[in-house]
Amino acid sequence: MSGFRLDQGGRIDRSQPVSFSFDGVTYQGYAGDTLASALLANGVMLLGRSFKYHRPRGLLGAGSEEPNALVSVTRGPGRFTPNLRATSVELHEGLSATSQNRWPSLKTDFGAINDRLGMFLPAGFYNKTFMWPRSFWDRLYEPAIRRMAGLGEAPTEIDPDHYGATYAHCDLLIVGAGPAGIDAALEASGTSKRVVLLDEQDEAGGGALSDPALWKWLEESLKDLAAAPNITILRRTTAFGYYHDNFVGAVERLTDHLPHPADGAREKLWRIRADEVVLAQGAIERPLVFAGNDVPGVMLASAARTLLQRYGVAVGRSVALMAAHDSGWRDIFALARAGVGVAAIIDLRESVDAALLGEAQVLGIAVELGHSVIDVHGRLAVKGVTIARNDGAGAALLACDALLMAGGWTPSVHLWSHSKGSLAWRDDLGAYVPDQPNEAVRCVGACSGKWSFGSGLVTDSLPTPRDQSRIKAFVDFQNDVTAKDIRLAVREGFKSIEHIKRYTTTGMATDQGKTSNLNGLQIAAQALGRPVVDIGLTSFRPPYTPQSFGALAGHAQGALFQPTRKTGIDSWAEENGAVFELVAQWRRARYFPQGGEGMLAAVNRECRAVRSSVGIFDASTLGKIEVVGPDAAEFLNRMYTNPWKALEPGRCRYGLLLKEDGFITDDGVSARLAADRFHLTTTTGGAARVLNTMEDYLQTEWPDLDVWLTSTTEQWAVIALQGPMARKLLAPLVEGIDLSADAFPHMAIREGTICGVPTRLFRVSFTGELGFEINVPAAYGRALWERLIADGAAYGITPYGTEAMHVLRAEKGFIIVGQDTDGTVTPYDAGLDWAVGKKKPDFVGKRSLSRSDIVAPGRKQLVGLLTDDPTVVLEEGAQIVADPAQAVPMTMIGHVTSAYWSEALGRSIALALVAGGQQRIGEVLYVPMPDRVISARISGTVFYDPEGARLHV
Amino acid sequence: MRRQPPQWRIEMLLIHCPYCDEARAEIEFAYAGEAHIVRPPDPSLMSDEEWQRYLFIRSNPRGRHHERWRHIHGCGRFFNAVRDTATDKFEATYKAGEPRR
Numbered sequence A: 001m002s003g004f005r006l007d008q009g010g011r012i013d014r015s016q017p018v019s020f021s022f023d024g025v026t027y028q029g030y031a032g033d034t035l036a037s038a039l040l041a042n043g044v045m046l047l048g049r050s051f052k053y054h055r056p057r058g059l060l061g062a063g064s065e066e067p068n069a070l071v072s073v074t075r076g077p078g079r080f081t082p083n084l085r086a087t088s089v090e091l092h093e094g095l096s097a098t099s100q101n102r103w104p105s106l107k108t109d110f111g112a113i114n115d116r117l118g119m120f121l122p123a124g125f126y127n128k129t130f131m132w133p134r135s136f137w138d139r140l141y142e143p144a145i146r147r148m149a150g151l152g153e154a155p156t157e158i159d160p161d162h163y164g165a166t167y168a169h170c171d172l173l174i175v176g177a178g179p180a181g182i183d184a185a186l187e188a189s190g191t192s193k194r195v196v197l198l199d200e201q202d203e204a205g206g207g208a209l210s211d212p213a214l215w216k217w218l219e220e221s222l223k224d225l226a227a228a229p230n231i232t233i234l235r236r237t238t239a240f241g242y243y244h245d246n247f248v249g250a251v252e253r254l255t256d257h258l259p260h261p262a263d264g265a266r267e268k269l270w271r272i273r274a275d276e277v278v279l280a281q282g283a284i285e286r287p288l289v290f291a292g293n294d295v296p297g298v299m300l301a302s303a304a305r306t307l308l309q310r311y312g313v314a315v316g317r318s319v320a321l322m323a324a325h326d327s328g329w330r331d332i333f334a335l336a337r338a339g340v341g342v343a344a345i346i347d348l349r350e351s352v353d354a355a356l357l358g359e360a361q362v363l364g365i366a367v368e369l370g371h372s373v374i375d376v377h378g379r380l381a382v383k384g385v386t387i388a389r390n391d392g393a394g395a396a397l398l399a400c401d402a403l404l405m406a407g408g409w410t411p412s413v414h415l416w417s418h419s420k421g422s423l424a425w426r427d428d429l430g431a432y433v434p435d436q437p438n439e440a441v442r443c444v445g446a447c448s449g450k451w452s453f454g455s456g457l458v459t460d461s462l463p464t465p466r467d468q469s470r471i472k473a474f475v476d477f478q479n480d481v482t483a484k485d486i487r488l489a490v491r492e493g494f495k496s497i498e499h500i501k502r503y504t505t506t507g508m509a510t511d512q513g514k515t516s517n518l519n520g521l522q523i524a525a526q527a528l529g530r531p532v533v534d535i536g537l538t539s540f541r542p543p544y545t546p547q548s549f550g551a552l553a554g555h556a557q558g559a560l561f562q563p564t565r566k567t568g569i570d571s572w573a574e575e576n577g578a579v580f581e582l583v584a585q586w587r588r589a590r591y592f593p594q595g596g597e598g599m600l601a602a603v604n605r606e607c608r609a610v611r612s613s614v615g616i617f618d619a620s621t622l623g624k625i626e627v628v629g630p631d632a633a634e635f636l637n638r639m640y641t642n643p644w645k646a647l648e649p650g651r652c653r654y655g656l657l658l659k660e661d662g663f664i665t666d667d668g669v670s671a672r673l674a675a676d677r678f679h680l681t682t683t684t685g686g687a688a689r690v691l692n693t694m695e696d697y698l699q700t701e702w703p704d705l706d707v708w709l710t711s712t713t714e715q716w717a718v719i720a721l722q723g724p725m726a727r728k729l730l731a732p733l734v735e736g737i738d739l740s741a742d743a744f745p746h747m748a749i750r751e752g753t754i755c756g757v758p759t760r761l762f763r764v765s766f767t768g769e770l771g772f773e774i775n776v777p778a779a780y781g782r783a784l785w786e787r788l789i790a791d792g793a794a795y796g797i798t799p800y801g802t803e804a805m806h807v808l809r810a811e812k813g814f815i816i817v818g819q820d821t822d823g824t825v826t827p828y829d830a831g832l833d834w835a836v837g838k839k840k841p842d843f844v845g846k847r848s849l850s851r852s853d854i855v856a857p858g859r860k861q862l863v864g865l866l867t868d869d870p871t872v873v874l875e876e877g878a879q880i881v882a883d884p885a886q887a888v889p890m891t892m893i894g895h896v897t898s899a900y901w902s903e904a905l906g907r908s909i910a911l912a913l914v915a916g917g918q919q920r921i922g923e924v925l926y927v928p929m930p931d932r933v934i935s936a937r938i939s940g941t942v943f944y945d946p947e948g949a950r951l952h953v
Numbered sequence B: 001m002r003r004q005p006p007q008w009r010i011e012m013l014l015i016h017c018p019y020c021d022e023a024r025a026e027i028e029f030a031y032a033g034e035a036h037i038v039r040p041p042d043p044s045l046m047s048d049e050e051w052q053r054y055l056f057i058r059s060n061p062r063g064r065h066h067e068r069w070r071h072i073h074g075c076g077r078f079f080n081a082v083r084d085t086a087t088d089k090f091e092a093t094y095k096a097g098e099p100r101r
Ligand SMILES: [Zn+2]
Pocket: B017, B018, B019, B020, B021, B071, B074, B075, B076, B077
């Protein structure tokens, strides 16, 4: 118990006490606290356990760079967020947080045995140890690792919050509202530029918030900015990624800081396109690398200053400083002036600025130059340190309850790196700074390497007389990577920092090495004996800090994940109890159960109705393209396998569309309305793709053709009326069309009216029965549907869904592109030779049909499959073998593409792609399933009415 | 059943449509493969090897890449572009049928 609240100071509101809980214990803080500052004010130093060794950890930093203090926050059912940095969690009344990565409790954690086994857990331990034998992985290694590893726990309930998103455009985007960012905004305040200034913290000010001398300036500046009409300030907004062409993604947190989540969005994703970006992200202080640098109570000097100045919290009663940089001296002076006890200043350097020494003397602080901390005492909190001269002599014990580290500064070049700006190494800073921009962007302030923190000595780790291979001096606190691990990786032959990073996992935790990358880099360079610039630099990638999936998903979840397209008749299906399925983005009625019917009973009834009387089906989702122009027939002739030029107006044709590689990509029945006008249909899922392909050929290969393409999918409602009674039902409703078999044969189209509405009436059939597809303007679809249902009652008209449609077409051997074909099936494979215009000189895909592997024997071909046991329905996708007795893995010669119970045939039927299938008709093949082997005989693909007698009536 | 790509993808590029003569966000465009691969006027005259090259072989360079885009949610036109595949920067866009840049 070291930290405590000072009687005065800070920007917290002492008139507003706030109670909160951590690991079930209730504490009190103030409005304006973070969870971290409030816990420290209550003397809580131990905030978490480390990832690999389960070592006790406290605060390292005071901002979003914090690697140790990861907590889970619960805000009610479903509102559970793991891995939040306690330094970024704003305190509010009732806040409930828990520590992570420990069992059973933070103080007693069984996982800490890993710490004592540390010498057995070197870099690459997992790679080396868990390789072999393979069979141990599933049973032993993975469950054990899963129990021990991981940061926090994944939420288990559905997130009830919703998340907003917006696009923003501005002339100037400033990332970071510290002094440099505010200056840049003030500069633009008198202009006509649209400016967005954003900052991740709850208050604008950045580093100025930790410096009372700047508070007056800050207040006045923010007042000026608030008054400027061209400037938008976004607080609690993290710019997480910088993408091409000055496109910056940011997340604004709207409700997490409130005691009760409001009705509004929890977070909002900003997609900002800026003419110019100014990065003012500041710099992050660097820890020093020495044994015990992770004991709770060892922290960055700047963090201690922030806790003091901003939150009125002292990190200890007797605070020591281990410095390699001037800035730490100023930090501890501030603590001393506020009345906090200072144990000593230890500085790696042999000499420092006389002014600093003078001030230390005035404040009565003991100074040890040319010394380093070589050990830290205490397990759950700092009890003291051992220091020694840099040559290893003169080891002495120093009592203290907190140790500050001042290792110099690392410019935050994360977003600059996302934007692919180049970096330059600065020996004096021991850091990379922005060099050449790749976008319209500039860096200002500390993130450009300009700061007034003074200077320091760059060091990869502190000197120690102890055996380097026996101490744990942490580099990456979040992933538990020590200096020893990095040196070991170098000894094992790793030379590039990219490889060292992956092998040791340094910099690969959720903080992306904000506090560790440069120490790791310098230790590796030192071990390799090469300059830092020679061993490369790992890339920063979005997100800058972890962001919630909710913010990225926005409203694209549940019903809004993607648009659901509905036909004009969909509402009738819903009112009449249809069970739906999604086909592409369309919601389609799958079947219409009656009473307590299951799917099979409903589908059987629907099929019986179509075969015996009349069924009605909503086919509006069919893709439709109007092809118009003097060269329309020539164009289709080139696109489809079939000949189109001789097709007479008023007639239809089944069209087959290939890709240039010769494989089937779409099909559909199309009609010629006039010499220069066609009504094309495509598959439901293929409409957009087919139109795009056709536009492509038209615009880029054959721009000389005078043809226009228009998508008409949603212009027409299409009602399929199928069954022997279809004509009788239709006749009284139609005007201007002679429906007789002679005047209106199968595969014809007529225009007229139905119930007074203009119609394009197709006589086509996907069921094998007498059938019509009635196209009417979409808005009339439901009215016509209801009329047909009413008038059809006399014939027992039955609405049927996609499932019955599938059964009926399979009985006739009609393929579904994408189900019975898979992108490797040619027209010949599918038994559609008759649809290929062999006399045509060319069409898309024709040349490929004579490629050697396409004409080779043994290709998979579409065949029918009849199980020996007629009651067994095969599983779609099941594999087919010739010899079920062969050893596993068996030679698979094909697979089932479609399989149904055929009510008309009183048995099961299936379609399958089988190697050399067309030569195997009559053979018995086998379908091995987990519980049995099913035998089936190969047949033709047309199971029902092979002569087509039912069509031509 | 075909699913759309997730909608939260960050669409970042700005692309200049040579027909609309405007730089618009990537989300309005669709990529359409390598440019200047002309469909042979008479494929039947091609050897299997020549046809295979036309079908499958693409240059896939690191650096300058001639490629096609379609302003699919705009004017609907296909056009050509030169984009650096390493930096993603567009050097130029130009109308279909214009000579290679
Ligand atoms: Zn355009």
